[in-house]
Amino acid sequence: MPAASLTVLYFAWVKEKVGLGAEAVSPPASVATVSDLIDWLAGRSPGHAAAFADRKLIKAAVDQVHAPLSSKLGDAREVAFFPPVTGG
Amino acid sequence: MPAASLTVLYFAWVKEKVGLGAEAVSPPASVATVSDLIDWLAGRSPGHAAAFADRKLIKAAVDQVHAPLSSKLGDAREVAFFPPVTGG
């Protein structure tokens, strides 16, 4: 079974460190949670590793809804990573 | 000793019942508090009596500062009577 394609988005300094704003990835079936996805993404490049070095600073959204890093990915189609928001 | 002259002001329905907005009065020395002044003013006309019939509805200011009816008049120069305020 081919791994499903997932859109991963990065914002603010996470985007700057990763070096791109979006990528389509196909993580292995063992990647079940947002946290697993971070572990897996961190291995893709030194930029990814730098962005995810301190995950206390990382927030995530699954299909555009805020999600704790422990959230299951399920059949998510879009996962975003970003620092705590600073709008308003 | 002649009684000191005091300006008494009326607002809103108190003014309408009394029939005038301001008057200069010279209450006797026995009028020591705002409450005493109400008693004394109430005897001046049927309009005054009607205005002060239910003093639970009456608020007062002495020299433009809110004052409970028990306040001493002291050397006040201006006393105002009005219903609870409804601005804003």
Next chain:
Amino acid sequence: MATIRVQREAFDPGAEINGFCTRNPTSGGIATFIGQMRDFRGESRNDGEVVTAMTLEHYPGMAESQLAELVKEASGRWPLDDALVIHRIGSLVPGEAIVLAAVAATHRGDAFAACAFLMDWLKTRAPFWKKEATETGACWVEAREADEDQAAKWKR
């Protein structure tokens, strides 16, 4: 700091707020409140009588000094950059602004609290009285007990 105006002329809330913002460019947060004249009496348009006009009476001198007093009290309670209160008197028609309160501060929490405080105290302490005209006659608006409760909340 602080501007207090009691005036017969209608005012433009948006223009006043823009002017206030421009005068306070270094304030991160501006909280404002606009009280509008409604065209009905009571809680909703359905159960209230239609109000066609309003007259606002005030105690000249004390109205201004009480508003200044409220602003002074607010400034003592919260770190504010500036405050503005405009209150209409005389004849108003539905849709017109009766009152505008604006507060500028570094932090939005202070701006919100001070603006709400100003309005709560204004409602129970500033000597203004509303008379509403309806088809069946004119009637002085009665003070709301809820206003006393809201003002009491800030006592200390």
Next chain:
Amino acid sequence: MATIRVQREAFDPGAEINGFCTRNPTSGGIATFIGQMRDFRGESRNDGEVVTAMTLEHYPGMAESQLAELVKEASGRWPLDDALVIHRIGSLVPGEAIVLAAVAATHRGDAFAACAFLMDWLKTRAPFWKKEATETGACWVEAREADEDQAAKWKR
């Protein structure tokens, strides 16, 4: 009801507030908040670096849906007549409005509470990120712990 706008163009807070008032003539109370871009970093102009420009990044789609979600939550908590939230993205210069929140209600207590709630939740939930440019370079603004505390106040 409710208007949510996320836009690159500058907006006129006063004109927006006047339009909001006009659209809600039967609302007795309109509470608003304007967040302005300051020209310094930190708590005061004296101890902070001069900020010359700001860039606001957002998460397209989620920014709008989160703002709509906040307004929906506010409407469930307080009886509101209408709400408006405008948030800038892209490049801003000092003095410009970053955000406007406006709430219309029959009672001012509801309008104030809902407006403060909207801002507190917006600050911690709406996906926007500020980057400030100073003479020494550009820097992402860090989230303030106080914002988390203020947002937590509304949890239930």
